[in-house]
Amino acid sequence: MGNVESDDEGLWSRSLKGESEAFRVLYARHRDRVFRHAYRLSGDRHDAEDIMATAFLELWRCRAKVRIVEGSVLPWLLVTTTNAARNSGRAALRYRRLLASLPRADETERAGQDFYRTAQDVLDQDLARALGTLNAGDVHLVSLIVFEEYTIAAAAAVLNLTPGAAKTRMHRARQRMRNALQRSQPSPVSTTPVLEGERS
Incomplete structure (x- = not known):
């Protein structure tokens, strides 16, 4: 197979030269x-597939603007994924409003669909709602630091923040998410593991 490049810079450079x-x-x-x-942002597998496809399409479409951070295009992709998820969420909201304005579907069919929704789906949707309480910049920050385990310094570099500002915003964002998760889960479920992972 030859040498597999350990970071993305070489691969990205070759991609820009047309190497598919x-x-x-x-x-x-x-x-x-x-x-x-x-999936974390949308809480839906089909939506997540569409969002992922959009992010990679944007990676190529906006290739002149892509920033490599710590040898990787992943931070840029994650920020783009967040933006695509927000756009997808707005489109879904418009669609739901349209459906709500139409005559009601059979309530028994809807009840059957709700019955088969798994506990994991509920948790995923709670997390997506908690992320939805944050502004776009803070979603980017939480995603990079908590979920993808980048350092505060690396996340700050991607988002054009100072490390101090990133740390302050991260603290406030974690508090808002904790509050949102506690409101959505009345049972005594610990939300700490979801929000752990901050690294200096």
Whole structure:
């Protein structure tokens, strides 16, 4: 198979020269993490697949603006995924409003669908709602630090913040998410593990 490049810079440089195989390797390397991030934000697998596809499309469409951080395109992809998820969420809201204005579907069918929704789906949607209480910049910050385990310094570099400002915003964002998760889960469920992972 030859040498597999350990960071993305070489692969990205080759992609920019038109080597489709290099872009395919980047896609294979990061698609799972981008999908998980999209799923965290949307709480829906089908939406997450669409959001992931949009993020990689934007990676190529905006290739002149892509920033490599610590040898990786992943931070740029994660920020783009957050933006795509927000756009998708707004479109879904418009769609739900349209459906609400139409005559009601059979309530028994809807009750059956709710019955089969798993506990994991509920938790995923609670997390997506908690992330939805944050502004776009703070969602980017939480995603990079908590979910993807980047350092505060690396996340700050991606988002054009000072490390001190990133740390302050991270503290406030974690508090808002904790409050939102506690409101959505009246049972005594610990929310601390979801929000752990901040690294200096």
